[in-house]
Each structure stands twice: as structure tokens, then as C-alpha cells.
Amino acid sequence: xxxxxxxxxxxxxxxxxxxxxxxxxxxxxxxxxxxxxxxxxxxxxxxxxxxxxxxxxxxxxxxxxxxxxxxxxxxxxxxxxxxxxxxxxxxxxxxxxxxxxxxxxxxxxxxxxxxxxxxxxxxxxxxxxxxxxxxxxxxxxxxxxxxxxxxxxxxxxxxxxxxxxxxxxxxxxxxxxxxxxxxxxxxxxxxxxxxxxxxxxxxxxxxxxxxxxxxxxxxxxxxxxxxxxxxxxxxxxxxxxxxxxx
Amino acid sequence: xxxxxxxxxxxxxxxxxxxxxxxxxxxxxxxxxxxxxxxxxxxxxxxxxxxxxxxxxxxxxxxxxxxxxxxxxxxxxxxxxxxxxxxxxxxxxxxxxxxxxxxxxxxxxxxxxxxxxxxxxxxxxxxxxxxxxxxxxxxxxxxxxxxxxxxxxxxxxxxxxxxxxxxxxxxxxxxxxxxxxxxxxxxxxxxxxxxxxxxxxxxxxxxxxxxxxxxxxxxxxxxxxxxxxxxxxxxxxxxxxxxxxxxxxxxxxxxxxxxxxxxxxxxxxxxxxxxxxxxxxxxxxxxxxxxxxxxxxxxxxxxxxxxxxxxxxxxxxxxxxxxxxxxxxxxxxxxx
Numbered sequence: 001x002x003x004x005x006x007x008x009x010x011x012x013x014x015x016x017x018x019x020x021x022x023x024x025x026x027x028x029x030x031x032x033x034x035x036x037x038x039x040x041x042x043x044x045x046x047x048x049x050x051x052x053x054x055x056x057x058x059x060x061x062x063x064x065x066x067x068x069x070x071x072x073x074x075x076x077x078x079x080x081x082x083x084x085x086x087x088x089x090x091x092x093x094x095x096x097x098x099x100x101x102x103x104x105x106x107x108x109x110x111x112x113x114x115x116x117x118x119x120x121x122x123x124x125x126x127x128x129x130x131x132x133x134x135x136x137x138x139x140x141x142x143x144x145x146x147x148x149x150x151x152x153x154x155x156x157x158x159x160x161x162x163x164x165x166x167x168x169x170x171x172x173x174x175x176x177x178x179x180x181x182x183x184x185x186x187x188x189x190x191x192x193x194x195x196x197x198x199x200x201x202x203x204x205x206x207x208x209x210x211x212x213x214x215x216x217x218x219x220x221x222x223x224x225x226x227x228x229x230x231x232x233x234x235x236x237x238x239x240x241x242x243x244x245x246x
Numbered sequence: 247x248x249x250x251x252x253x254x255x256x257x258x259x260x261x262x263x264x265x266x267x268x269x270x271x272x273x274x275x276x277x278x279x280x281x282x283x284x285x286x287x288x289x290x291x292x293x294x295x296x297x298x299x300x301x302x303x304x305x306x307x308x309x310x311x312x313x314x315x316x317x318x319x320x321x322x323x324x325x326x327x328x329x330x331x332x333x334x335x336x337x338x339x340x341x342x343x344x345x346x347x348x349x350x351x352x353x354x355x356x357x358x359x360x361x362x363x364x365x366x367x368x369x370x371x372x373x374x375x376x377x378x379x380x381x382x383x384x385x386x387x388x389x390x391x392x393x394x395x396x397x398x399x400x401x402x403x404x405x406x407x408x409x410x411x412x413x414x415x416x417x418x419x420x421x422x423x424x425x426x427x428x429x430x431x432x433x434x435x436x437x438x439x440x441x442x443x444x445x446x447x448x449x450x451x452x453x454x455x456x457x458x459x460x461x462x463x464x465x466x467x468x469x470x471x472x473x474x475x476x477x478x479x480x481x482x483x484x485x486x487x488x489x490x491x492x493x494x495x496x497x498x499x500x501x502x503x504x505x506x507x508x509x510x511x512x513x514x515x516x517x518x519x520x521x522x523x524x525x526x527x528x529x530x531x532x533x534x535x536x537x538x539x540x541x542x543x544x545x546x547x548x549x550x551x552x553x554x555x556x557x558x559x560x561x562x563x564x565x566x567x568x569x570x571x572x573x574x575x576x577x578x579x580x581x582x
Contacts, residue, residue, distance in 0.1 A: 051503070051504040052503055052504060052574045053500070053503050053504070053573065053574060055574070072574075073506050076504060076505060076506045077506050079504055080504075081504035083501060083504070087497075087500065087501060088501070089434055089497060089498065089501060091413055091433075091434050091437040091438055091441075091494075092430065092431075092433065092434055092437075093415055093418075095418055095422055096416075096418075096422075096430040096433065098422075098423075098426075099419070099422045099423075099426040099427065099430055100426075100428055100430055100431050100502075100515075101502070101505065102426035103426040103427050103428040104428060104502050104505035104506070104507035104512075105505045105506060105507075106506055107426060108425070109423060109424050109425065109426065110422075110423040110424075110426060115423060128415060128418060129415070130413070130415065156504075
């Protein structure tokens, strides 16, 4: 299988605090992997390592076969990251953000697909306003549009459905699913929205105590969907409880 | 926690924040206190301090008006802030809350204590004599009380505008989508510079500059005073731009870290508008001063401006490079 992300024995943390301790992860092209875990389990830390915002203390990360340390430019060229809405620049307009990000990625033009998605998000009227005047949901839309610029092979999103209205959330779910299904890209989504995981993702991994504690294959997710009263929520709670007991 | 503190969570949270600042960062807090003390000592030793304070003591009505004006504006601004915070803070839903007036009064009392402590320190240092000290202290306290009452009764302005309202939305490039460019990145530090140099921040510096101009019988002509004010405003704006570029560099590098942008392109895109604006502003300033004092401008002004522009370029470039290194932008790979 064509891997767009390969994480091996990853260790990372902040100062003396170890957050990730031997994480192994794979995302294939045409696959949507959901990253689950309780609060402070290290999901955002893992994503920050994957996109190069945080230097891991050990382990390796490669994107589309390019090591993030040794071939940073090639690795980042295949990456699209939906940053946290609060980290967007308040003093630029949405249009300026899109333009700068596209230029920084070396794109010749902003793809029609992203502009069409902006229309579907009803984001176009906000394009010429300062990001500082946006609501949380509007900032989230901009972060997602930035992540999808340039047809990246790996899309990394952190709680991308936070603050989105139901209609926009549905648009995004369908858009990501269609991208993944067409084998255009792989998606790594950290989320607490279990309905998204059950209905749209291909696999799910549970991050606990700095490691991947449990994985659900697409067949297992389908089985959970089909069993009334035994959804992913119950399975995840059991996995968390089992880990605490161990 | 004492009962009175528990009954006023806004005040107690602020007090605890101060205490925690010392507990968690004792060295930094002590260093800040020492710096304030040193600054006060330097002010006390400056030659104009004694004459200015003495003059204010003798002309107590002016001291009264200055104190009243400062406290009127501070109270009006603080009242508005307190009203917003009472409705929006994390303590807003608590049954026990401090009314806005209590927050304003406690804040203004702290500021007045600071003013009085400064005058007392100057008296203890022998900078000001006893009679002038008494008049100045009474005028300051009376002015502050009147100012607080006046500020409280001022009609409320619109809800405080966040900083980005001071900036200007630039015209969109026609080919933004078909041929994206990094050039709008230069708008970010320019907008931040406008916020740094907005009137609220510039006013205190202007007051200090204007007070330094000789007055009375041997006063400077009005046009000189105006020229000094104009030069101060221009310099403040120019320095604000450099500071803005340094600050923005770190946020921009972190935002753009997941892209393939190189360090040099990032630095040029970030700094070009700042440097260009500074060159234009300082060139105009040199032309204006040159038309009045040509010899002094060429001998002193031109080298100073050239030196500042070089320093600004170096500082902005160094900040951009350091920001790239910290964020992992450009060739700085991060995966082990």
C-alpha cells in the first residue's frame, strides 16, 4: 500500500514532560485515519510533530517517503495542515491568508476545488474582512481551506469540526470523503466527534499514555456501526478503562 | 482565603494572579521590581526632574488639571473595560461578583498610590522641597478624586475596539487566486505597526516630549514645539514598525511552518513593506528638517537616519531568521 505518512517509535514532549513515548502510525493514500484519545493524551502533540512544529526527541517521521528531518522541503510539500483557529493571523484578511499560504507552498494558482469549497462553506463574503473579526467557526473554515490548498497528499486536521455549523460540517465530511475515496490523499484527523469516525473514517487509533493503545480496522468500525447500543463510544470507554486498570 | 476576598472574586483572582507571578517566576518578578526602582532612581537624578516637579508644585492648579485629566480618561476607559469583563469573564456567572465601580475604584486607588509614592520618593531623595511637595501631593490627590468622579459620569463610548480595528484592509490584488504572491505578508507588520503607534499609545510619549520643551519667559517658539511634536510622532511610528516586524516574525513563522517557504523569501516578504515605509517616512522627515536646518540635517540627520535604517534591517532580518529556526520553517527539518 502507498503510505503517505509513516511514524516510527516517536518520542516527544515539552521540557521534562514526556507526552509521546514510542508511537507508531501509518496512513495510506486513500485512507482516512481518525486519531482518538482523552484530553491531554498527546493528539495535538503528535500532529505538531507530524507537521514539523515540534521536534521529537526520538523516532522518525516520513511523509510520502521523505524524512521530515532530512528532506523537510519535500516532506512539507506533500502536507496540508489545518492549524488551530486561534493561531491564524488576526491582522490579515481571509483572502490574504489564502494567497500567502498558496505562495508559500509554491502553488501557481489556488485550485478551483478550494474556491468552490469556500463557496459551499458560505465563506466568500468573509474573504475581505480581518481574521480577527471572524467567529470561531469562520476561522475554522479558513484553517480547513488552507489545509486543502494545493492537493496535498497528506491532510492533517486537529479538531476540524469544532465550531462548524451542521451544514458546513456535512460539507466538509463529504468533501474529505470524496478526496480520500478518489485516492487523492490520506487524512489524519484528531477528533472527539465519534459520529465522524464511525461514519466517515476508514480506521481509528486510540492514543493513551503516550502510545497507540488500540486500533479499529474498517471492518471493526462497520461492525460497531451495525450493532445497536455498542458504538465506538462504548468501545473507546472500555479501552480507556482497560488501560487504566492495566 | 478571607471572607471578603471570597465575596469579590474579580479582586481575589487578580490578587492571586499577582501572588502566583511571584511564586512561579520569583527571579523575573524581583528583576522587574529592581528595574522599576532603578528607573525611578534615574528619573530622580535627571536634571529636569526637580525643576519640573517644583514648577508643578508652585503652579498647583496645572498639576490639579493634569491629574484630573489623567484620572478622568483612565476611569472612563477602566469603567468600560470593567463592564465588558463583568459580562464576559470566566467569573461572570458566579452569584458573588464585584460591581464595576469596585473594580474601577480599586484600580484607580492603585494608580493614585503609585503617583503619590513617586512624589514621596522624590521628596525623600531631596529632588523637591517641602512646600512644593505638599502642594503637589494635595493637588494630585484632589485632581485624582475629581477625575475619578468625572470619568465615572462620562457618557460611555462604544464597546472597546479590538486592536485590529486600527489597521487598514489593503486593496486585493486582482490575480490573488490565479497567481498568488507572498507580498501581502508585508501588510501584517504594517498593520501591527499602526496598532503599536495608535494615539492611545503615542499620547504619553508626546506629553513627555512636550513637557521637555522649555516654557515660561525663555520659552521655545510655537512652531518649534509643533516641529518637535511632529518629529516625535514620525519617529515613534517608524520605531513601532521595526518592533511590529520583530513581533510578527514569530507568529508568521509558526503559521507558515508547515509550508515549504524558505528563510530568505520569508524575510523579504515580511520586511519589505516595513523597510520601504521607514525609508519614505525618514526621507520626508529629512527633507522637512533640511529645509529649515540644512547644515545640521546633513551633518547629523542623514548619518543618524542611515544608521537607524541599517540597524532596523539587521534587527528585522535577525528576528525573522530566529523565528524560522524556532518554528522549523524553511530548511529547518524537525523529524528525528
